[in-house]
Amino acid sequence: MNSQIKEVEEKKLSLIEHLLELRACLIKAFIGWAIASVIAYFLGDHIIDLLLKPLMKAIPQQNYVFFRTFPEVFASYLKLSIIIGFIFGSPYIFYQLWSFIAPGLYPHEQKWVKTAVFLTSFAFILGDLLAYFFFLPFILKFLYSFGEKFLVFKPFLKDYISFCLRFFLIIGAVFQIPSFMVLLNRLEIVNYEGFKKFRPYAILLAFFISAILTGGGDPFNQIILAIPLTLLYETGIILIRLFKTLK
Numbered sequence: 001m002n003s004q005i006k007e008v009e010e011k012k013l014s015l016i017e018h019l020l021e022l023r024a025c026l027i028k029a030f031i032g033w034a035i036a037s038v039i040a041y042f043l044g045d046h047i048i049d050l051l052l053k054p055l056m057k058a059i060p061q062q063n064y065v066f067f068r069t070f071p072e073v074f075a076s077y078l079k080l081s082i083i084i085g086f087i088f089g090s091p092y093i094f095y096q097l098w099s100f101i102a103p104g105l106y107p108h109e110q111k112w113v114k115t116a117v118f119l120t121s122f123a124f125i126l127g128d129l130l131a132y133f134f135f136l137p138f139i140l141k142f143l144y145s146f147g148e149k150f151l152v153f154k155p156f157l158k159d160y161i162s163f164c165l166r167f168f169l170i171i172g173a174v175f176q177i178p179s180f181m182v183l184l185n186r187l188e189i190v191n192y193e194g195f196k197k198f199r200p201y202a203i204l205l206a207f208f209i210s211a212i213l214t215g216g217g218d219p220f221n222q223i224i225l226a227i228p229l230t231l232l233y234e235t236g237i238i239l240i241r242l243f244k245t246l247k
Helices: 002-042 044-057 070-088 090-104 113-145 159-176 177-186 192-197 199-214 219-247
Strands: none
Touching: 002 044, 002 070, 002 090, 044 070, 044 113, 044 159, 070 090, 070 113, 070 159, 090 113, 113 159, 113 177, 113 219, 177 192, 177 219, 192 199, 192 219, 199 219
């Protein structure tokens, strides 16, 4: 009886320790996010100028953006700094999350944590760079083409910033496919063979997603996006195989 009580108490202590570790990692990640957000806020003018360039190129005759209320500009700057701060601080944020996961890995797997942090951060930032330089201009042109013949486009800062930030977060999340695949494998939800069997459907899904994100008008743009998505899936399979051989 006493041994059972002791075992329960040890499990409670173990759970409390894990929760304390999680809290510490989340606090550190939040502090890093906050610092990056403050930096992004002071760079707000330059960041907005960069975000407006694709809009001005997509609609050459559009030289201004508008706002409806006085607090709208400040709210847009605040929202922009928070999201861009997350993107800037993503390497440190992902490092804290992986640091919490690392103790649950095998000793020979823990050395891959830094590599996982690098790949996760690199994939997130790479996705956003591709979104800014390639996908966003095409989508803006495509959406604008629906009303350019008979409607007057009047862009508002708040709406445009929200659209861009949402788009960047979606692309950044999509580029986390390898990390998500490794996580599913480590949780024993999907094994290596399962991902290999799903490969043909993943390729079709990549082209489907690229058709949605690029507007479906230009096959060349679809291929530009579908190839990285397919490579991300293949990267996930390679990482899973690597972890499997290191067991």
